[in-house]
Amino acid sequence: MTLVAGVDSSTQSCKVVIRDAETGALVRQGRAAHPDGTEVDPEAWWTALGEAVDQAGGLDDVAAVGVAAQQHGMVCLDESGQVVRDALLWNDTRSAQAAADLVAELGGPAAWAAAVGSVPVASFTVSKLRWLAEHEPDSARRTASVCLPHDWLTWRLAGRSGAPVTDRGDASGTGYWSPATGSYRTDLLKAALGSVPQLPRVLGPRDGAGEVRLARDPRARAWGSAPVQDGALLAPGTGDNMAAALGVGARPGDVVVSIGTSGTAFAVAEAPSADPSGAVAGFADATGRFLPLVCTLNAARVLDAAARMLGVGLDRLGELALAAPPGAGGLVCVPYLEGERTPNLPDATGSLHGLTLETSTPGHLARAAVEGMLCHLADAFDALGLDPARVLLVGGGARSEAVRRIAPAVFGRPVVVPEPGEYVADGAARQAAWLLGGTDEPPVWEGGASARYEADPFPEIRARYAEARPLG
Ligand SMILES: Nc1ncnc2c1ncn2[C@@H]1O[C@H](COP(=O)(O)OP(=O)(O)O)[C@@H](O)[C@H]1O
Ligand SMILES: O=C(CO)[C@@H](O)[C@H](O)COP(=O)(O)O
Secondary structure: OOOOEEEEEOOEEEEEEEEEEEOOOOOEEEEEEEOOOOEEEEEHHHHHHHHHHOOOOOOEEEEEEEEEEEEOEEEEEEOOOEEEEOOOOOOOOOOOOHHHHHHHOOOHHHHHHHOOOOOOOOOOOHHHHHHHHHHHHHHHHHHOEEOOOHHHHHHHHHHOOOOOOEEHHHOOOOOOOOOOOOOEEEHHEEEEEOOOOOOOOEOOOOOOOOOOOOOOOOHHHHOOOOOOOOOOEEEEEEEEHHHHHHHHOOOOOEEEEEEEOOOOEEEEEEOOOOOOOOOOOEEEEOOOOOOEEEEEEOOOHHHHHHHHOOOHHHHHHHHHHHOOOOOOOOOHHHHOOOOOOOOOOOOOOOOOOOOOOOOOOOOHHHHHHHHHHHHHHHHHHHOOOOOOOOOOEEEEHHHOOHHHHHHHHHHOEEEEOOOOOOOHHHHHHHHHHHHHHHHOOOOOOOOOOEEEEOOOOOOOHHHHHHHHHHOO
16 A cells, blocks of 8 residues: 655644545544744744654655645745744734735735735735834845745755745745746735745646655654654645645535634636735635635634633533524624734724623523624635535534534535545645656545535524624
């Protein structure tokens, strides 16, 4: 049996799956937590990857590895390849003003959409680099190259040999690479940072990124006890949403909603997109196609926060929500707990509307949190402007039975939840298998059983949410 490994280095944790390259059967897996916070020393991702690999029984018998990671994170390296400062993550909003300035300087949102398919907000790498130039000029001057979390991890697995490389999907989240032309816009990078540091070469979906070379990295030997033998091929890797699309085998026509730290709604498309409103980011995917995507800052952690407020676990939160009436008796949660990206309200806070003596119960609050999060995601889904027969629901939040059962009423269409799994890591593993196979399209892996959820539409939930949303 030929084995491949897929890595998901996402916001909250690192997950590793090891699968049979031919059938996709899961053989082993591991996971490790990432630190909290919106700026992180990349070394913490490396340590977590080591723990997750160790838990997954090592990479010794693996023929190829693919790394997917959270998008947009700014990893600045100096002349010697050392990290200049902690990486600013996609959910760090300090670069909101920098983004607004960049948009104005180029002549407005439509000019950015035409140039790179997306309108920068605080999340985009280009905005973070402008923030760096303005607030930490010394770090900006020391920055000899800039890469993304998955580029950096792949380069570390390659024993830091050569320079970091990237792929179309992740490059499309920088704000200085155009999915439509397939080229960097170094003029936009220079306008943001004041200089043009070295940039990762953009690999095609089936290009190799070198080989695992850990023997030369003394710190990798401190990873753990599981064996890691050098020589496995490295796939190009990609951003976590692109890998999720590959992991669920999304085809043109499918719409996927992912409930992770971020909430995302995305679709595989044959042509690039450019939304001048900025709601839809015109990303590239990991198969040579495109991935129009709407991203929110608030998703699964809204459930975490509600559970914390009620002093219960996530399972109990779900039970409480399901026992409460649809619409939560008029209690509405607008879940902007971390500010928001879509709509672009970086300083917003969350709020509850419709509190009465009747709705002041744990059940109503739990229901309002689930419904508010789903209404927010349904707005993201609507922004794509598509009308699919069903929605594919993935991400940590999709493990909640309450989310699965309430989602079809909010989305107004059936929701299909693939067998619970690590779809980002699976997509990265599938990319690794594709590299080995050398076929035109990714290998077809038999999916597990998916569950279909249907419910009568309950339009009042979204109507009340739409009334409460502008009130903040
Ligand atoms: N059984 C569950 N019910 C509700 N939420 C869950 C459950 N299991 C995991 N989660 C949520 O999944 C989230 C993590 O999702 P994940 O997709 O792994 O995030 P990320 O990829 O951004 O690190 C947590 O915030 C947690 O709230
Ligand atoms: O910024 C985006 C997409 O544009 C986020 O989706 C990040 O890619 C983080 O993803 P998760 O850690 O929530 O999966």
